[in-house]
Amino acid sequence: MTSRAAITLCLAAVLFAGCAAADAANQDPPANAELGAPAPAFTLKDLDGNSVSLTDYAGKTVVLEWFNPDCPFVKYAHGAKGPLRGKSAAVAEGGVVWLAINSGAPGKQGHGLERNKKARTEYGITHPVLIDEDGTVGRLYGARTTPHLFVIDASGTLVYRGALDNAPLGTPKGAPVNYLDEALSDCASGTAVRTSDTKAYGCSVKYGS
């Protein structure tokens, strides 16, 4: 009796192996983000405690912006004349979703619900600001700086990672290029992103050790 039950269980395990393997794959730490590959899934809480998942936006172009409200580069970009002021609202008209992610650890610069809620008001931010204080999603995407930008196309593929533009703090190196605008425009027209990988500049993401 006991042994038959065990055999039945084994059989069930074999029959459901495919499914179980798929589940295990979902529960293991997902593979690090790679350009041209499916963007790794994540779920984080926004400043109001709501869970936000990348899969909530399947079928849409998504921008991920690594964020630290007290980093001078972020202050400049979201400041009154900065290139990210009102940007998420502008691209939302074209159906693009914008998610800011703060991977700063407790005690580090720009961390905490209070500070980020205040920053939302200061910078007129209308998009979700997601809290990743253990840095899991930041490390998954290889986010190094604030701001560090990633674009995921409507098919869920990571198509851009890098700098917002070639103009740290508004000073372009050569003719001004906004890599994010280029990537979003290429996504909208269904063409390959012309520059998919650039070197991000800015403050380091304030990961915990």
Place this chain on the structure above:
Amino acid sequence: MTPLLPLLLLLATPAPPKVTLAVHGAADGDQVTLGFELTITDGWHVYWENPGDSGMPTSMQLDLPDGWTAGPLLFPGPRAFQADGLVTYGYADRVVLLSELTTKDAPRAGVVTVTGRWLVCKDVCEPESADVRVDLSALPARADVIEATRALLPAPATAEDARITRAGDTLEIRTRADAAELFPNAALDLATGSARPRFAREPTTPGEEIVKSSADLLLRVTVRTQSSGEPLQAVLRTTRGGVTKDVLLELPRSDGPSD
């Protein structure tokens, strides 16, 4: 009297800059060398031309009199800073950057306006800038500072400095030294994760006991991405018999030895 007063004064006073800029000059015929000396507050650092995982390259914008042109900003080899799993390259305490100015026939007169911009960081960062005006006809004399800096600039590597091969994305750099460090330029992203590229002692023949004095140091790294536009270069710092030397390596874009 109250502890509040110094605090209020502190808040009311703009923070002094973490970095100060002094400009030195030396002339040799139609060539002028400017030296940009950055003095950095203890515990803070500024960045090399490749800042690494984060940061911003230090830059000097020069507004020159008619007829003068400026060469690229020349950086001494940097040092590495590691924090929170990220690696950056730059300088603490003090660094001097150089730029060579040339002219065909313009007189050595007029004012150069130097606008220095840098990001200075410890656990947090502050962007700073400074303007300095230099009269070409009355250069601030510190030729010694410029000469000392010139000696620190990485010279092009020779065959004795390193042997480089590439197979696919794998790059191998061999050098005979007691210790070696590599600082890749911004065109080159190495797949070393958040660690630094590390040289290891290589036995001269497989299975042979490693003998420090007879073995080369080998660095084997994977190229994650390489920019198509700029040359792939790296500063190699070696120490041999207590002498440290920086050289500039040109790295191959595809299979084969570099030379």
